Amino acid sequence: MYVYRSHDQQLLNERVAQFRDQTRRYLDGQLSDDEFLPLRLQNGLYIQRYAPMLRVSVPYGMLSSTQLRALARVARQWDKGYCHVSTRQNIQYNWPALEDVPDILAALADVEMHAIQTSGNCIRNVTTDEFAGINGKEIEDPRPWCEIIRQWATFNPEFAYLPRKFKIAVNAVPDEDPALIGVHDIGVQVLQRDGETGFRVLAGGGLGRTPMTGEVIGEFVPWPDLLAYLEAILRVYNKYGNRDNKYKARIKILVKALGAEKFRALTEAEFAELKDGPMTLTAEEVDAMRSHFSAPAYDAIDDQPPALQDALASDKAFNRWYHTNVTRHRQAGYAAVTLTLKKTGRAPGDITDEELEAVADLADQFSFGEARTTHQQNMVLGDVRQDQLFTLWQRLDALGFATPNLKLLTDLVACPGGDFCSLANAKSLPIAEEIQRHFEDMDYLHDLGPIDVNISGCMNACGHHHIGHIGILGVDKKGREYYQITLGGRGDKTSRIGEKLGPSFDTEQVVPIIARLIDLYVEQRQPGEQFIDTYERLGIDPFKERAYATDH
Amino acid sequence: MPQIIKDGVVVEDTWIHLSNEQIEQDGLPDSGDVIVPLSVWQAQKEVLLKRDGAVGVCLAPGEEPAAIAADLPRLSLVAVSFPAFKDGRGYSYARELRTRYGYKGEIRAVGDVLRDQLFYMHRVGFNAFAVRADRDIHDALNGLKDFSVTYQGDANDPRPIYRR
Numbered sequence: 172m173y174v175y176r177s178h179d180q181q182l183l184n185e186r187v188a189q190f191r192d193q194t195r196r197y198l199d200g201q202l203s204d205d206e207f208l209p210l211r212l213q214n215g216l217y218i219q220r221y222a223p224m225l226r227v228s229v230p231y232g233m234l235s236s237t238q239l240r241a242l243a244r245v246a247r248q249w250d251k252g253y254c255h256v257s258t259r260q261n262i263q264y265n266w267p268a269l270e271d272v273p274d275i276l277a278a279l280a281d282v283e284m285h286a287i288q289t290s291g292n293c294i295r296n297v298t299t300d301e302f303a304g305i306n307g308k309e310i311e312d313p314r315p316w317c318e319i320i321r322q323w324a325t326f327n328p329e330f331a332y333l334p335r336k337f338k339i340a341v342n343a344v345p346d347e348d349p350a351l352i353g354v355h356d357i358g359v360q361v362l363q364r365d366g367e368t369g370f371r372v373l374a375g376g377g378l379g380r381t382p383m384t385g386e387v388i389g390e391f392v393p394w395p396d397l398l399a400y401l402e403a404i405l406r407v408y409n410k411y412g413n414r415d416n417k418y419k420a421r422i423k424i425l426v427k428a429l430g431a432e433k434f435r436a437l438t439e440a441e442f443a444e445l446k447d448g449p450m451t452l453t454a455e456e457v458d459a460m461r462s463h464f465s466a467p468a469y470d471a472i473d474d475q476p477p478a479l480q481d482a483l484a485s486d487k488a489f490n491r492w493y494h495t496n497v498t499r500h501r502q503a504g505y506a507a508v509t510l511t512l513k514k515t516g517r518a519p520g521d522i523t524d525e526e527l528e529a530v531a532d533l534a535d536q537f538s539f540g541e542a543r544t545t546h547q548q549n550m551v552l553g554d555v556r557q558d559q560l561f562t563l564w565q566r567l568d569a570l571g572f573a574t575p576n577l578k579l580l581t582d583l584v585a586c587p588g589g590d591f592c593s594l595a596n597a598k599s600l601p602i603a604e605e606i607q608r609h610f611e612d613m614d615y616l617h618d619l620g621p622i623d624v625n626i627s628g629c630m631n632a633c634g635h636h637h638i639g640h641i642g643i644l645g646v647d648k649k650g651r652e653y654y655q656i657t658l659g660g661r662g663d664k665t666s667r668i669g670e671k672l673g674p675s676f677d678t679e680q681v682v683p684i685i686a687r688l689i690d691l692y693v694e695q696r697q698p699g700e701q702f703i704d705t706y707e708r709l710g711i712d713p714f715k716e717r718a719y720a721t722d723h
Numbered sequence: 724m725p726q727i728i729k730d731g732v733v734v735e736d737t738w739i740h741l742s743n744e745q746i747e748q749d750g751l752p753d754s755g756d757v758i759v760p761l762s763v764w765q766a767q768k769e770v771l772l773k774r775d776g777a778v779g780v781c782l783a784p785g786e787e788p789a790a791i792a793a794d795l796p797r798l799s800l801v802a803v804s805f806p807a808f809k810d811g812r813g814y815s816y817a818r819e820l821r822t823r824y825g826y827k828g829e830i831r832a833v834g835d836v837l838r839d840q841l842f843y844m845h846r847v848g849f850n851a852f853a854v855r856a857d858r859d860i861h862d863a864l865n866g867l868k869d870f871s872v873t874y875q876g877d878a879n880d881p882r883p884i885y886r887r
């Protein structure tokens with residue numbers, strides 16, 4: 172994982188001092204609300220329904236055990252003893268006091284963490300596949316490129332006041348999109364041609380009010396030109412993005428309005444000026460970044476060791492968990508383990524201070540002291556020896572982290588919604604809980620197989636409802652909470668925007684309607700078909716018919 | 724006389740910054756250095772150049788440097804206005820003036836210009852700042868010193884950190 176060099180730490184310390192002074196001037200009345208707003212947002216600080224919310228950056232989802240313990244300390248000392256994993260792999264605190272934020276940032280800076288550009292109209296945290304570096308299908312580790320992009324984006328002076336927020340994701344797996352690059356403002360696909368790394372660069376994807384997938388702008392950008400190409404796109408966006416209407420301000424609207432052709436021409440013109448200039452990446456820099464992400468000291472061991480096979484044969488619960496929550500690893504004898512943070516009755520993605528510390532201990536003992544956050548609001552121990560899986564599982568089970576529901580219907584994704592967020596149209600957490608309660612039977616859940624359910628409390632789509640196989644969106648109708656359901660979205664093999672089922676539903680109707688949709692799938696599925704396969708074979712009509720049938 | 728920050732120090736501002744309305748009402752002053760809107764420059768280039776005094780042009784958001792690229796040798800100042808500090812187009816304009824057009828004269832930020840944006844502004848090529856009149860300009864000066872570390876190259880030093 173990236174280890175700070177002295178200048179990185181220096182920068183962070185200066186940032187803490189800067190924000191401390193800005194907060195002081197705000198509290199003294201020297202900065203107006205309006206003036207302080209973008210400053211605090213660019214430091215991840217929102218004013219929410221009840222208290223400020225502080226979003227801490229977790230670059231491409233990587234955390235060390237030291238950082239996990241620091242996050243736990245912050246939760247205990249300055250919050251109510253828990254925090255929240257967001258769908259962009261960041262960590263959110265729901266109850267910090269504004270006056271305490273500088274101290275929180277100082278505590279985070281001690282462990283190389285910060286809240287820089289986690290909000291506001293600037294370039295946000297760069298994300299990637301949560302299994303980056305251990306996914307056997309990737310053509311190379313995308314994280315060095317993420318870090319290169321992160322540094323370019325950090326306090327980039329030209330792009331701090333963009334028309335709107337800007338999200339970049341990197342994917343290195345061919346033919347799949349685990350990083351959801353198709354629905355990011357810029358998506359970077361790592362390619363290899365004649366042994367040289369390059370990138371396909373997409374622009375103009377995004378969820379929110381007008382969801383769409385990105386257009387290919389750069390077919391093959393050679394690696395030395397990566398930053399110059401990104402800079403070119405940002406310049407076009409900064410100059411021509413809509414600044415009058417915040418709903419039309421994302422880059423996707425600009426790409427759509429100009430057309431990919433024109434957008435590409437503008438980008439290429441900017442790029443021509445930058446190409447082969449000082450921004451050009453050097454082999455030394457890329458090598459230095461790669462060395463930060465070199466493989467840990469794996470033992471030379473075989474896949475499927477006897478200890479694992481024995482445990483799989485003798486313990487049914489372990490067996491089920493293994494087949495659900497354990498992911499293949501590129502290194503023989505190792506596996507990646509997902510801890511689903513989806514306890515019924517608790518907000519998806521929430522984790523307490525003690526749990527964070529427990530995960531830190533487990534990371535130290537089983538996974539080279541590292542853990543990862545996922546865009547499905549879970550955590551991953553990425554490098555576990557297969558012969559230790561059974562011991563780890565027992566420990567996780569004792570902590571309540573061994574629920575074998577990864578990717579199943581109860582492993583749902585939900586934004587904080589109306590319970591916390593002041594932008595919400597409707598609550599999302601109670602809906603999540605109701606679904607979890609309704610589908611609590613593990614045998615039934617496993618029989619249903621993978622189903623992504625995503626819930627957002629409003630159009631901003633923080634719960635990624637557009638890409639859920641079943642998406643649920645809170646809408647407001649004359650002051651009452653309603654929910655619109657979409658079907659067929661995908662954020663797995665590919666990024667696809669779901670289709671609206673029809674008129675929205677009352678709060679009480681949501682779960683019964685979902686149960687109907689699931690019933691239809693069970694009746695109609697062919698052997699081996701997952702929910703999304705059946706949906707794609709049948710189309711939306713039978714689902715529509717079933718959902719709105721009056722005799723049912 | 725109002726003050727501005729120029730090249731890192733607070734100095735008296737010797738320029739007269741004129742709006743469209745002022746020029747329509749009172750015409751151009753006979754002498755003295757003036758900053759005029761782009762439209763006035765485009766309409767009255769010759770008149771402006773014959774006056775006794777230097778000329779600067781002010782670009783508003785949406786008015787790109789390309790519009791004055793050919794005129795730059797004759798302009799001793801380009802102002803870039805920020806009607807609202809959240810509108811960041813001016814950052815790209817200043818950077819373009821320096822790196823695309825190689826402009827060496829004064830680039831001045833005017834309008835909603837505040838301490839907490841000065842560091843970024845300076846990096847993209849502004850060397851003068853007309854800090855909003857209701858703010859303490861000496862306090863604003865501190866904004867230029869927020870950071871000692873930068874990752875990217877900028878208008879003052881094009882080398883990113885990996886080439887320094």
Ligand code: SF4
Binds near residue numbers: 633634
């Ligand atoms: S989707 Fe809407 S309600 Fe949910 S967190 Fe985002 S802004 Fe808030």
